Amino acid sequence: MRITQGAFSFLPDLTDDQIRAQVQYCIDNGWAVSLEFTDDPHPRNTYWDMWGHPMFDNPDAAALMFELAECRKVYGDRYIRVVAFDATHGWESVKLSFIVNRPPDEPGFQLERHERGGRMMGYTTRSYASDRPAGQRYS
Amino acid sequence: MAETTTLTGAARYSAGVLEYKKMGYWEPDYEPKDTDIIALFRITPQEGVDPVEAAAAVAGESSTATWTVVWTDRLTACDKYRAKAYRVDPVPHTPGQYFAYIAYDLDLFEPSSIANLTASIIGNVFGFKALKALRLEDMRLPTAYVKTFQGPATGIVVERERLDKFGRPLLGATVKPKLGLSGRNYGRVVYEALKGGLDFTKDDENINSQPFMHWRDRFLYCMEAVNKAQAETGEIKGTYLNVTAATMEDMYERAEFAKELGSVIVMIDLVIGYTAIQSMAKWARKNDMVLHLHRAGHSTYTRQKNHGVSFRVIAKWMRLAGVDHIHAGTVVGKLEGDPATTKGYYDVCREEFNPMRLENGIFFDQNWASLNRLMPVASGGIHAGQMHQLLHLLGEDVVLQFGGGTIGHPMGIAAGATANRVALEAMVFARNEGRDYVREGPEILEAAARHCMPLKQALETWKDVSFNYASTDTPDFVPVATAAE
Numbered sequence: 001m002r003i004t005q006g007a008f009s010f011l012p013d014l015t016d017d018q019i020r021a022q023v024q025y026c027i028d029n030g031w032a033v034s035l036e037f038t039d040d041p042h043p044r045n046t047y048w049d050m051w052g053h054p055m056f057d058n059p060d061a062a063a064l065m066f067e068l069a070e071c072r073k074v075y076g077d078r079y080i081r082v083v084a085f086d087a088t089h090g091w092e093s094v095k096l097s098f099i100v101n102r103p104p105d106e107p108g109f110q111l112e113r114h115e116r117g118g119r120m121m122g123y124t125t126r127s128y129a130s131d132r133p134a135g136q137r138y139s
Numbered sequence: 140m141a142e143t144t145t146l147t148g149a150a151r152y153s154a155g156v157l158e159y160k161k162m163g164y165w166e167p168d169y170e171p172k173d174t175d176i177i178a179l180f181r182i183t184p185q186e187g188v189d190p191v192e193a194a195a196a197v198a199g200e201s202s203t204a205t206w207t208v209v210w211t212d213r214l215t216a217c218d219k220y221r222a223k224a225y226r227v228d229p230v231p232h233t234p235g236q237y238f239a240y241i242a243y244d245l246d247l248f249e250p251s252s253i254a255n256l257t258a259s260i261i262g263n264v265f266g267f268k269a270l271k272a273l274r275l276e277d278m279r280l281p282t283a284y285v286k287t288f289q290g291p292a293t294g295i296v297v298e299r300e301r302l303d304k305f306g307r308p309l310l311g312a313t314v315k316p317k318l319g320l321s322g323r324n325y326g327r328v329v330y331e332a333l334k335g336g337l338d339f340t341k342d343d344e345n346i347n348s349q350p351f352m353h354w355r356d357r358f359l360y361c362m363e364a365v366n367k368a369q370a371e372t373g374e375i376k377g378t379y380l381n382v383t384a385a386t387m388e389d390m391y392e393r394a395e396f397a398k399e400l401g402s403v404i405v406m407i408d409l410v411i412g413y414t415a416i417q418s419m420a421k422w423a424r425k426n427d428m429v430l431h432l433h434r435a436g437h438s439t440y441t442r443q444k445n446h447g448v449s450f451r452v453i454a455k456w457m458r459l460a461g462v463d464h465i466h467a468g469t470v471v472g473k474l475e476g477d478p479a480t481t482k483g484y485y486d487v488c489r490e491e492f493n494p495m496r497l498e499n500g501i502f503f504d505q506n507w508a509s510l511n512r513l514m515p516v517a518s519g520g521i522h523a524g525q526m527h528q529l530l531h532l533l534g535e536d537v538v539l540q541f542g543g544g545t546i547g548h549p550m551g552i553a554a555g556a557t558a559n560r561v562a563l564e565a566m567v568f569a570r571n572e573g574r575d576y577v578r579e580g581p582e583i584l585e586a587a588a589r590h591c592m593p594l595k596q597a598l599e600t601w602k603d604v605s606f607n608y609a610s611t612d613t614p615d616f617v618p619v620a621t622a623a624e
Contacts, residue, residue: 096306
């Protein structure tokens, strides 16, 4: 399966040139860009690990592309996303987020159903990958 | 406009009938206070009725006046409580119609009550015999008043954070046919659409609890569909469960059940009334629920330009009342919507501060005082081939709902959803890259369709569909170029 989180998951995997153009768009809007990675892609796993701080005063996408290459060297078997943060009053949150690296194999999620009374069902979404300890999930 | 001297003392309060403008409801020199609520009415006086007197009558009847002088006025600080018409302008190029500006003191209104506000402002005056027609065009709501309201329960930013969806419009579809599906069949549509790539599906305004499908059954099947699609995509999904019902007790019961099942969103219809809407907004804030409002019924009073209430006013009331989503028009779809006027509605929903923009029907500066933003929803007769126009006209913080444009896809519902999602992502991607996406839109879609068969089929199926009819509700002011100084 292909996890479709992020803004561009329905497009073919992005080339580095395409990523650079999107990152530059964010920077030109005054947003701070950063990288986050994870091996636990549960849809409610909000806090992916940060690869350094958001780049608050960086004018050029090249800096992020350098960090992406570094991040891939260490965590190339995990999900990596670009996050652009807008500190403008009234927003002060993420403005754009998209996946730029995926594990070669995405096993997906199991939907566990817990039968309760009155036809009620409790649902748990569990990543097949997260059965294994952190760090060994996609390798 | 002619000056009229307000009578005072015994001349003002001796028993009998006086012109409203002489009773103090017309004050051409009045400077509205920062704390005043201002209403702008379009008035169409009967033949022979002085527009100033008509404006004063509207001010009078929407505040303290009755048809005759009453001595009990003098037991009150009546100068303060009288609404004051202070400006009457002819409507450009429209003989017989006038814009009347009326200021109301803040103490005339109960804090945080749309019911109370509307009982005054649109309570009695719309049936007034001296007027042929009356329309509430816009309102200026002072910060002191805005701050008494909760505002949108969730707001655009927190909704996006909860859904983990940033940087693109959200995608939805209304389940069709709108009536007749059983719960089991209904959930099938929800599942296919969400699995295929939509963020949301939606109950239609008249799906409540009918013989063919009772509400509990619908909720149970829909949440099975939502959770299954979520597991298959790794992405948060939702379906607007319509909790509209006959009584508040029924609505709370349905909303509680939706919460228990883990839904991220519930839905209500505008026809439940302002007080019920405010109650549901409080419930939504308390229960971490996004609250979708379908504007069912609004066209009965928003569409005709000479009479009723403009939708921009309804949008303002709904932002105060506290819903998170509101249908606000598509421009290009099947329902009424002039582009300039619709932009005004979207600005009311999404801006922190609306500057006066007459060309969009916005007559006042409006500060929203950090009330959350309200997500507009574009629904009705739109399809993937219009994606560049939709992004250009409606922007990024909007839910685009393709009902027929998803479910009517020749290869099925999931394919329809995928077509819409690919078209959307490709268009946002191209815009961010700096392409002239409005002009190059069709090429961008063609290119995206080369790696997406469902999009190719969608573009072929609906390529000639457009809805080009003249709008009835259009701006009265057109921007004109002026020489640079």
